[in-house]
Every structure is written in C-alpha cells, then in structure tokens.
Amino acid sequence: MIFHRIFCFINLTLAIMSFLSLADKLIPSGTLYGWAVVLDPGHGGIDPGSSVNLGGGKIVEDEYVYDVTLRAARLIRERDGLVFLTIKSKDPIREWGAQRIFPDDENENFTIDNTTVVAGTSGLTKRTHYGNRLNTKYPKHKRAWISVHFDVVGTRQDISGVRIISPRVDLKLAKTMKQSFGENHRLRDEAALVASGDPTYGLRRLFVLESNNNEIEQRVLIELGNFNNKDDRWRIRDPKVREAYALAITRALEKY
Numbered sequence: 001m002i003f004h005r006i007f008c009f010i011n012l013t014l015a016i017m018s019f020l021s022l023a024d025k026l027i028p029s030g031t032l033y034g035w036a037v038v039l040d041p042g043h044g045g046i047d048p049g050s051s052v053n054l055g056g057g058k059i060v061e062d063e064y065v066y067d068v069t070l071r072a073a074r075l076i077r078e079r080d081g082l083v084f085l086t087i088k089s090k091d092p093i094r095e096w097g098a099q100r101i102f103p104d105d106e107n108e109n110f111t112i113d114n115t116t117v118v119a120g121t122s123g124l125t126k127r128t129h130y131g132n133r134l135n136t137k138y139p140k141h142k143r144a145w146i147s148v149h150f151d152v153v154g155t156r157q158d159i160s161g162v163r164i165i166s167p168r169v170d171l172k173l174a175k176t177m178k179q180s181f182g183e184n185h186r187l188r189d190e191a192a193l194v195a196s197g198d199p200t201y202g203l204r205r206l207f208v209l210e211s212n213n214n215e216i217e218q219r220v221l222i223e224l225g226n227f228n229n230k231d232d233r234w235r236i237r238d239p240k241v242r243e244a245y246a247l248a249i250t251r252a253l254e255k256y
Helices: 002-026 061-078 120-137 172-183 230-237 239-255
Strands: 035-041 051-054 057-060 082-085 142-151 163-166 193-195 218-226
Touching: 035 061, 035 120, 057 061, 057 230, 061 082, 061 142, 061 239, 082 120, 120 142, 142 239, 163 172, 172 193, 172 218, 172 239, 218 230, 230 239
Parallel strands: 035 082, 035 142, 142 218, 163 193
Antiparallel strands: 051 057, 163 218
16 A cells, blocks of 8 residues: 555656756747737839849849848747737748848738738828737737838938937847847948937938837838948848848847
C-alpha cells in the first residue's frame, strides 16, 4: 500500500511538472507581448508610389516597402506582439538579389474590405479606419501606427538615409525610432526626425498622422530612403538591408 501511494505521488508530481512546463510554453513571454501594432505599407495596388528607372527596369516604392513591412510583421510576431497590416498582397517575403527588380504586380488590396488599393483621401481613410477599429479593440494594449515609405527628395541626389516623420518630434515612438535607426547608422544626416507639416522642410500635413483621422496616439511615418540617391536605390533592393530596416522598426518598439 505504501509503495502504491509513493508510485501515485510520483506520477502526480510528474504530471504537474509536465503541465507547468507546457503552461510556460503557452504563456507569451516575448519582448513585445502586450503590443498591438498597425503596419501601413505605403501605396500599393494601382498606386505604385515613388519610382525610378534603372537598367531597363523600374523600381517602385510599394513593392519594396511591402517586403520591409512583412519582415517587420514577422519579427514582431516572433516577439509575441500583435500586428496588423492595413493592406495585403499575395507576395511573400522575397530574398531576391539586388539585381533582380520586383515587378509592379498591382495585387495589393485593402485589409478592411478587400478592394484594390487606390491613392487619395478615400484610400487613406480605409487605412486609418482599419487602424481605428484595432485601437478600439485593444484598449489595454500598447498601440502603435507605423507607415513605411520610400521617397524622392525633389531632384536632390545627395540626401540619403532614413527620415522619421511624426505628429510631434517629442512623441515617444518617434524618439525610439530615431534611436533604433541611429544605432544602425541608417538615419538621414539632414532632418532625420521632423514633424508632419513642418514648412521648414517643405512637409505637408500627412493625412495618416492627423489626430482627427488616426486615433492611435503613437504614430510615425518612416521614409526609408531617397530614390534619387544611388546608395539608397541599392539598399532598398538588398534583402539584407530590408531585414535590417525591419529589425530597426522592431527594436524601436522594444525600446519604448
């Protein structure tokens, strides 16, 4: 009888240990647990955004920023954060070498209603409405809105690197983005962090950053480079650099 009780006790102990071990695996413990992040890839569908002709091909903004966004989404999920994209595409993360240009396949749809992505206020409204729904759905989470773009700086070829635009330069997410990209030596030398609508830098007020359109307090728009600059043109086509961009975005959230 004593041996039977000991045997049962051992089995019960092992079962409890097994359950606790399984529970540890099921309970999220990543560095971004408790975050709900809206990633907004710039342009898409019939709106390619900025572009540049190169070697008989055409590099378009939307295809490359979507790839960066997919990478950031993967990294955030790996750290147990919730992440949502305002638009979606059939294209996966692509590890193509820099010499192979992404085609402008125009297959991106709005997540909110599955219609083809278009430019203008109607298109931007669909993005912010989707983010506002999530802002309401996850009130206890830390929430962020991150738009990802790649710009053309007039005709200037000397400007290169990442610029961060926010409603206010003292916004906490803007500061951690600047810190994260700065640590990777990827910031633009000229006005790396600027406020939306700042006339000093010729910036109009960006629709997706306006408080009357976007209810998520912590919000930024990131310009990953300048198509006029040959180094930036190479960087956006290099999968290792796109991964570094995505990691910088992720680490900015971790620094928050």
